Amino acid sequence: MRFVFKTSYAQDLELFRDSVQRNWYAVLLVGLLIVPLLVPSYLVDISLVFIYGLCGLSLMVLAGYTGLVSLGHAAFLGIGAYAHVYFVHDLGLPWLVSVALASVVTAAAGVLVGLPALRMTGVYLSIATLAFALIIQEVLTRWERVTGGLKGKPVDKPVVFSVNLGGEVAFYFLCLAFLIGGLWLTGNLLRAPTGRAWVAIRDSEIAAQSMGVNLAVYKTIAFAYSAALMGVAGALFAHKIGFLAPETFSVLLSIQFLLMVVVGGLGSLHGAFYGAVFVALLPVAISQARDSVPAWIGAVAGLFGKDAGGATFLAVDQFVKKPGLEPGLFGLILVLFILFEPLGIHGRSRKLQLYFSTFPLYKRATFRRQKTYMRSERLR
Amino acid sequence: MNGLAVGCIYGLVALGFVLIYKATELVNFAQGDLLMLGAFTCYMFVVWYGVGYWPAFALAIALVGLFGAALDATVLRRVIGQPQFAVVMLTIGLGAIFRSFASIAWGSEIYTLPTPFSAKATRIAGVTVSHEYVSIIVGTVLLCALLYVFFTYTRAGVAMQAASQNQLAAYYMGIPVKLMFSLVWAISAGVAAIAGVLLAPVSLIDINLGFIGLKAFAAAVLGGFGSIPGALVGGIVIGLIELFSGVYLPQGFKDVAAYVVLLIVLAVRPQGIFGALARKKV
Numbered sequence: 252m253r254f255v256f257k258t259s260y261a262q263d264l265e266l267f268r269d270s271v272q273r274n275w276y277a278v279l280l281v282g283l284l285i286v287p288l289l290v291p292s293y294l295v296d297i298s299l300v301f302i303y304g305l306c307g308l309s310l311m312v313l314a315g316y317t318g319l320v321s322l323g324h325a326a327f328l329g330i331g332a333y334a335h336v337y338f339v340h341d342l343g344l345p346w347l348v349s350v351a352l353a354s355v356v357t358a359a360a361g362v363l364v365g366l367p368a369l370r371m372t373g374v375y376l377s378i379a380t381l382a383f384a385l386i387i388q389e390v391l392t393r394w395e396r397v398t399g400g401l402k403g404k405p406v407d408k409p410v411v412f413s414v415n416l417g418g419e420v421a422f423y424f425l426c427l428a429f430l431i432g433g434l435w436l437t438g439n440l441l442r443a444p445t446g447r448a449w450v451a452i453r454d455s456e457i458a459a460q461s462m463g464v465n466l467a468v469y470k471t472i473a474f475a476y477s478a479a480l481m482g483v484a485g486a487l488f489a490h491k492i493g494f495l496a497p498e499t500f501s502v503l504l505s506i507q508f509l510l511m512v513v514v515g516g517l518g519s520l521h522g523a524f525y526g527a528v529f530v531a532l533l534p535v536a537i538s539q540a541r542d543s544v545p546a547w548i549g550a551v552a553g554l555f556g557k558d559a560g561g562a563t564f565l566a567v568d569q570f571v572k573k574p575g576l577e578p579g580l581f582g583l584i585l586v587l588f589i590l591f592e593p594l595g596i597h598g599r600s601r602k603l604q605l606y607f608s609t610f611p612l613y614k615r616a617t618f619r620r621q622k623t624y625m626r627s628e629r630l631r
Numbered sequence: 632m633n634g635l636a637v638g639c640i641y642g643l644v645a646l647g648f649v650l651i652y653k654a655t656e657l658v659n660f661a662q663g664d665l666l667m668l669g670a671f672t673c674y675m676f677v678v679w680y681g682v683g684y685w686p687a688f689a690l691a692i693a694l695v696g697l698f699g700a701a702l703d704a705t706v707l708r709r710v711i712g713q714p715q716f717a718v719v720m721l722t723i724g725l726g727a728i729f730r731s732f733a734s735i736a737w738g739s740e741i742y743t744l745p746t747p748f749s750a751k752a753t754r755i756a757g758v759t760v761s762h763e764y765v766s767i768i769v770g771t772v773l774l775c776a777l778l779y780v781f782f783t784y785t786r787a788g789v790a791m792q793a794a795s796q797n798q799l800a801a802y803y804m805g806i807p808v809k810l811m812f813s814l815v816w817a818i819s820a821g822v823a824a825i826a827g828v829l830l831a832p833v834s835l836i837d838i839n840l841g842f843i844g845l846k847a848f849a850a851a852v853l854g855g856f857g858s859i860p861g862a863l864v865g866g867i868v869i870g871l872i873e874l875f876s877g878v879y880l881p882q883g884f885k886d887v888a889a890y891v892v893l894l895i896v897l898a899v900r901p902q903g904i905f906g907a908l909a910r911k912k913v
Contacts, residue, residue, distance in 0.1 A: 320716045367898030374658045374715050375856075378848050379897045382890035385845065389887045502845075506723055513720055579731020585724035589717050590709055 266438060283427060287420045294419045300531040301426035302487045305433050307511045307523030309480035312437060314509070315517040316446065317473040318453030319368065322377045323384025324508045327478045329391055329500030331357045331485020333398050336406050336495060341397075346411045354482035360387075361478025365471045384505055391497040403496035406489045417490070426487055433480055438520060440476070449473055453518075503578065510585050516595025525596040533584075537577055594618070636764035636833065638870020639771040641889075643826035644847035645854065645862035646778075647819040653857050654795040654815040657707060657718045661726035662823055663844020668729055669695045669824025670831045670840060671737050674744050684746055692824045699820025700813040707816070708809065726841065733838045744831035763832045770829050774822065775863065791815060846873075849893035855902055864904065 255269050267273040287294060306328060314320045334356040338349035364383050368376050391398050398404060408417025409425065416425050440446050448469045451459035460466055489495055507530055515526025549564030592599055598618070606613045647662045669691050676687035706725070710718050746763070782788040794801040794811040802808045827840070834840065850869045854861025869889050877885035 314716070318716075320719065322719075367894065371897055374719060375852070375897055377719055378852060379894060381845065382849070382893045385890050386887045386894075393882075506727070509720060509723070517716075576731060576735065578727045579735075582724040582727025582731065586706070586721055586728065589713075589721045589724070590706065593713065593717060 264442065266435075266442075280431075287423055291419075294423050296532060296535055298419075298423050298426045299491060300527050301423075301430040302484055302491055303511065303527035303531045304430050304524050305480060305484035305487070306508050307515060307527045308430075308433050308437055308520065309477045309484065310508050310512050311515075311517075311520065311523040312441075312449070312480070313473055313477040314512055315519070315522065316441065316453060317449040317470065319470065319473060320377045320509075321380040321477075321505075322502070322509065323364075323380035323382075323387075323505055324477075324481060325500045325502070325504035326380075326384035326387035327357050327361060327481035328485040328488060328504070329387060329497070330360050331482030332489035332495055332500075333391060333404070333485075334482065335486035336404055336489050337397055340404075340407065346409055350483060350486045353486050354479040357482025357485065358475040358479035361474040361476075361481075362471055364478075365474030368474065369467050369470055381502065381505075384500075384502060388497055388500060391500065398497070399495070401497065403494055406493050406495060409490045422490065426491075429483060429487060433483070434520060437480070441520075445469065445472060507581065510581060512595075513585060514588050514595055516597025516599075519597045521600075522595050522597035525600075529596070533581070534577065537580065633764055634871040634874030635867060636767040636870070637873065638850075638867035639767050639863075640826050640830045640843065640866070641847045641850040641869050642863040642866025643771060643774070643822055643829075644844055645851035645866050646859060647823045647826075648847065648851045649854075649857060649859055649862045650815055650819045650822070652851075653859075654791065655707075655711065655812050656715075657711075658715070658722070658856075659819070660719060660722040660844070661729060661841075662819070663841035663847065664726040664729040665695060665699065665820050665823035665841075666827040666830070666843065667733060667836075667838060667841040668698070669820075669827030670744070670836045671733055671827075672824070673828045673831065674742055674836055675737065677744060678742070688825075688828050691828055692821045695824035696817040696821035699823075700817040702820075703813045703816035704809075708812070730838050730841060737838075739838055742836040744828075744836060746832045767829045767833070770825065771863075774825060778818075778822075778859075787811075787814065846889040849889040849896075852893055853896050854904055861904055 257263055267276065286297065290297075306324065309327075310321065310324050313324075331353045335349050335353035338344045338352050339346060342349075344352065364380060368379060371379055392400055394400075395402075408415055409422070410416070411425075416422055441449075448459065448464045451462065451464055452466060452469060456466060492499065511526030511530045512523060513526070514529050515524065516522030545564050545567040548567045552563035588595065594601075602618055605617065644662055644666060647665070648659060651657055651659045651662075672694055673687050673691035676682040676690055677684060682690070702725070707718075707721070710721055746766075782792060790801070790806045791811050791814065793804065794806055794808045795815075798808055801811075830840070830843070834843075846869060847866065850866035851862050852865070853868060854863070854865030869892060872892055873885055873888050876888040880888075
């Protein structure tokens with residue numbers, strides 16, 4: 252096991268824990284830079300991973316670090332996307348200015364939701380953000396002059412400083428740059444007083460308040476920052492999907508974002524990225540499995556007789572081609588994670604790391620949940 | 632009259648939320664999907680197997696109620712004591728599974744449930760009232776009376792009240808708290824199934840029927856989460872607001888009226904009409 256002995260305050264402020272960690276991130280960065288050479292056919296999917304990574308980051312700040320669970324983050328994504336497209340196409344602003352403005356507009360929307368949210372806790376907040384998302388979806392449908400209504404709105408390729416970044420490789424690097432920027436900003440913010448205040452609010456509002464944290468201010472900042480990140484992600488997302496329609500930004504998308512932070516592991520920036528990889532690549536994996544799984548099962552059943560093989564193949568094939576299967580699978584994964592691994596993929600990887608670094612002294616009790624009784628949140 | 636009937640449905644779904652919330656402090660985001668399952672089960676018995684409407688109704692209630700109890704015993708009991716966020720996510724996940732199950736088992740088409748009340752109407756004091764809406768209102772009133780009697784006069788009902796007020800004390804008094812929780816889930820799922828079957832002739836049955844649960848949230852919050860009469864009153868108020876905003880406000884407001892009310896209530900009076908404000912003492 253490696254211990255880091257800190258001998259000065261400057262060391263405490265560094266972005267990476269030690270040189271080993273920094274070198275691993277450098278290796279990861281180099282790896283990401285040469286990805287376009289290695290797997291050119293999957294670049295489109297990987298760009299989506301980066302965009303989802305930004306979304307996960309945004310929700311992680313709010314749900315994982317501040318403890319405010321939002322069920323309506325797709326609405327912020329939608330606001331960002333529509334605002335960006337409106338600024339770029341209808342007003343003809345430069346691309347970067349438009350992205351910045353879109354994130355400002357989204358942050359303003361975040362403050363708008365955050366203000367009434369100051370008085371709510373726990374599940375009320377989730378319900379309120381859900382209601383907000385449904386209202387925004389209706390607004391996107393009805394406000395036809397700006398959003399194009401149900402007909403939708405086509406999106407051109409991104410052009411930055413009159414350089415067209417619409418190609419697969421260029422767009423990949425654009426998304427990567429924004430993701431790294433977002434990670435860097437968020438990582439710094441979380442080590443600063445703002446981030447510490449957020450974590451304090453998450454762990455106990457009353458304790459945070461008694462330590463002098465202004466709940467209203469910091470919750471509003473959390474909402475605004477989270478929404479602003481979502482606005483940037485929305486601008487990229489608009490270019491990614493190439494066509495905006497109100498039904499894209501539905502409740503289901505919000506739930507996917509939550510799935511992302513839960514599966515990745517609440518309360519860690521790594522978790523946001525793991526979750527993004529998972530959610531963005533799962534549909535790809537499912538569609539691949541759709542083609543191959545019936546054949547496998549058919550082959551296995553074929554061992555028990557010729558007819559059984561063919562019949563099973565047809566039955567399984569029909570089953571996996573049913574349209575409603577995918578959201579159900581998402582739901583099932585969500586349920587299984589909450590029941591069996593509430594710490595998510597990040598928690599699992601930490602357990603593995605600890606297992607190997609302390610081998611053979613690893614104890615399961617290290618990660619055992621302390622609280623097993625029911626604590627009333629009705630505050631009687 | 633239509634607004635009142637739709638409001639009754641919202642009220643019934645909200646009642647399901649409130650029952651579970653009062654007893655176990657879990658908020659069940661899958662309530663609307665239980666409603667959908669109830670409607671589909673009844674449809675399956677009536678149309679596929681040719682069972683009469685009333686036996687099918689009873690079967691649907693019993694099956695969905697049993698399912699609710701099983702759900703509590705196998706899945707939801709494990710998350711008691713975990714942060715509320717986990718529970719919210721869990722029930723959302725369950726809802727997605729139910730919808731997926733329904734679309735695989737019954738298909739994603741839109742169905743109509745034939746009932747004894749379909750396409751009949753009576754004129755009362757010059758107003759034409761269709762029997763479907765009357766059936767909803769009568770059903771709601773009967774169900775509420777039944778639940779009131781159950782919670783006030785039977786041993787199990789009183790035990791349930793005790794368990795929801797103070798779990799530990801109830802447990803010391805020899806009340807089987809776990810069983811009571813399962814029973815509450817069964818009742819709540821049964822109420823959802825009743826709401827589903829009553830709603831089926833008015834709106835059509837499809838797998839997205841469960842999204843009515845979102846509007847029922849507005850009803851539950853308006854009435855004060857945790858108040859049973861509040862849930863019903865809230866439901867009826869939301870139903871009427873929706874009706875009038877459809878008539879008097881521009882197009883599009885009808886669909887979001889419930890959510891706007893929800894946001895306003897949460898911002899102005901988070902404890903709802905009937906709720907009491909509680910503050911934690913340090």
